[in-house]
Amino acid sequence: MAMLEIVDFGKRFTIHHLGKTMNAIQSINLSLEAGEFIGIVGKSGSGKSTILKSIYRTYLPDEGKIMYDSERFGEIDLAQVSERQMLYLRKYEIGYVSQFLSVMPRTTCRQLVTNALLEMGESEAVAFEEAEKALAHFELDPKLWDSYPNTFSGGEKLRLNIAMATVKKPRLLLLDEPTASLDQQSKIKVREIIEKLKNQGTTLVGIFHDIEFMDGLCDKVYDMQKRQLTTTKEVVSYES
Amino acid sequence: MHEEPILQVRNLQKQFGTGCVECRQMETRKLVKNFCKSCGTVYACQNISFDLYPGEILGIVGESGSGKSTMMQCLYFDSEVSSGEAYINTPELVSNNVFEMSAQQKRSIRNHVYGMVYQNPVQGLKMNFSSVGNIAEKLIAAGNRNVGQMEETSKKLLENVHIPLHRMKEEPRNFSGGMQQRVQIAKALSNNPPILFLDEVTTGLDLSVQANVLDLIKVIQRDLGISMIVVSHDLAVIRMLADRTVVLLNGKIIEEGLTDQVLEDPQHEYTQQLVYSLL
Numbered sequence: 001m002a003m004l005e006i007v008d009f010g011k012r013f014t015i016h017h018l019g020k021t022m023n024a025i026q027s028i029n030l031s032l033e034a035g036e037f038i039g040i041v042g043k044s045g046s047g048k049s050t051i052l053k054s055i056y057r058t059y060l061p062d063e064g065k066i067m068y069d070s071e072r073f074g075e076i077d078l079a080q081v082s083e084r085q086m087l088y089l090r091k092y093e094i095g096y097v098s099q100f101l102s103v104m105p106r107t108t109c110r111q112l113v114t115n116a117l118l119e120m121g122e123s124e125a126v127a128f129e130e131a132e133k134a135l136a137h138f139e140l141d142p143k144l145w146d147s148y149p150n151t152f153s154g155g156e157k158l159r160l161n162i163a164m165a166t167v168k169k170p171r172l173l174l175l176d177e178p179t180a181s182l183d184q185q186s187k188i189k190v191r192e193i194i195e196k197l198k199n200q201g202t203t204l205v206g207i208f209h210d211i212e213f214m215d216g217l218c219d220k221v222y223d224m225q226k227r228q229l230t231t232t233k234e235v236v237s238y239e240s
Numbered sequence: 241m242h243e244e245p246i247l248q249v250r251n252l253q254k255q256f257g258t259g260c261v262e263c264r265q266m267e268t269r270k271l272v273k274n275f276c277k278s279c280g281t282v283y284a285c286q287n288i289s290f291d292l293y294p295g296e297i298l299g300i301v302g303e304s305g306s307g308k309s310t311m312m313q314c315l316y317f318d319s320e321v322s323s324g325e326a327y328i329n330t331p332e333l334v335s336n337n338v339f340e341m342s343a344q345q346k347r348s349i350r351n352h353v354y355g356m357v358y359q360n361p362v363q364g365l366k367m368n369f370s371s372v373g374n375i376a377e378k379l380i381a382a383g384n385r386n387v388g389q390m391e392e393t394s395k396k397l398l399e400n401v402h403i404p405l406h407r408m409k410e411e412p413r414n415f416s417g418g419m420q421q422r423v424q425i426a427k428a429l430s431n432n433p434p435i436l437f438l439d440e441v442t443t444g445l446d447l448s449v450q451a452n453v454l455d456l457i458k459v460i461q462r463d464l465g466i467s468m469i470v471v472s473h474d475l476a477v478i479r480m481l482a483d484r485t486v487v488l489l490n491g492k493i494i495e496e497g498l499t500d501q502v503l504e505d506p507q508h509e510y511t512q513q514l515v516y517s518l519l
Contacts, residue, residue, distance in 0.1 A: 058504050073241065104454060106448075118462055
């Protein structure tokens with residue numbers, strides 16, 4: 001089967017103090033083979049993040065299926081798995097990179113990446129070495145390694161975020177606007193990072209504001225217009 | 241994935257007062273929050289059930305008076321439950337309701353299976369004992385008799401929680417709130433408990449000390465694999481620590497889920513209000 005197959009998926013939000021239910025996304029269908037990179041584009045508020053957050057169970061799915069081919073559990077529906085299974089998958093199989101960095105206070109950049117590995121059960125020596133490799137790989141200045149990330153620039157925070165997620169070598173990586181609010185140079189760096197990950201065989205789903213940035217990188221591009229996904233078999237330029 | 245919970249709690253009830261015709265039936269009782277207007281009975285915990293898994297941190301959130309601390313006191317046997325069951329999955333205790341055990345058995349569970357860190361260090365520490373003496377007290381209760389070994393263990397524990405060893409003979413009443421809290425954590429860890437209860441441990445600490453304590457708790461989870469129940473009204477603390485979170489309101493569980501899900505996609509009206517209040 002495909003690595004990830006989203007079938008007739010929908011998500012609503014009930015907002016009690018307004019007495020309202022809002023449809024965020026409806027009848028989403030999307031399929032992703034192992035090693036593929038799918039980009040999702042669309043206006044803000046069109047439900048791009050809702051898809052990613054539903055896959056990662058930050059949002060509780062309402063309708064449809066999110067079939068995932070897990071290494072540990074086989075073919076499972078992420079909309080139905082237990083909380084404990086989801087925690088396992090987050091630890092060992094599915095990574096998530098948001099545009100915001102939310103980490104333990106007063107923990108150094110180096111320690112954060114090391115911790116990500118220690119939590120997976122790596123030995124301290126291995127974790128320390130791998131963390132340094134990851135920080136170097138993502139071109140974070142060694143001068144920053146022992147400082148606290150709340151002083152970092154947006155681009156540095158983002159690269160740390162990606163380092164923390166990818167050091168665990170997830171099979172499926174979800175990228176939630178990894179280029180938002182970055183300058184051109186930082187964007188190019190992030191693009192290079194994503195390219196490297198793709199070449200290493202990571203399956204990727206990414207949300208992007210600017211399609212030009214993804215040109216030639218994505219295997220498929222989905223457009224969120226009309227709150228539905230439209231498939232384009234080949235990479236196309238985005239016309240708004 | 242087959243996984244056995246280390247602690248299973250089923251239908252834990254705790255009421256203060258005898259109850260009356262109006263409020264005895266849980267399904268039909270009409271309460272003002274958790275209070276029966278006819279007889280004055282307070283239903284502090286109503287039908288609380290949850291599982292705690294090995295190595296996980298379970299967060300308990302809710303406003304003041306929602307029953308968080310009462311629930312912890314019941315689990316730690318500081319307070320008798322009105323009814324309910326709890327099962328601890330260790331070879332000696334498996335499939336016995338620990339709430340129904342003898343006082344002696346309960347004491348043994350506290351000495352060997354449980355660790356507790358209270359919001360107020362006065363409850364967890366003997367303020368007129370030395371810090372090292374406080375830890376030794378718990379070690380003796382857990383069956384240790386070798387003085388040299390106990391001192392070594394105590395030193396190591398105090399070092400782990402960053403208490404300078406030249407102050408280990410000092411009484412915790414001389415210490416700052418944050419230091420007292422850390423001595424309490426060292427004491428709670430001294431018997432290598434598989435289950436640790438933390439009740440509002442960072443409340444009242446300044447941000448810098450809070451960061452220390454949070455880091456310490458994470459390290460304990462990672463390095464020792466201890467299962468923890470963390471009670472806090474501070475959602476930021478829960479976000480940092482807890483894998484899964486339970487929301488209490490008027491003594492009842494109204495919502496539970498993965499912590500980020502509870503905070504970002506809260507289902508219950510009250511949880512939504514709680515999250516909207518987050519700074």
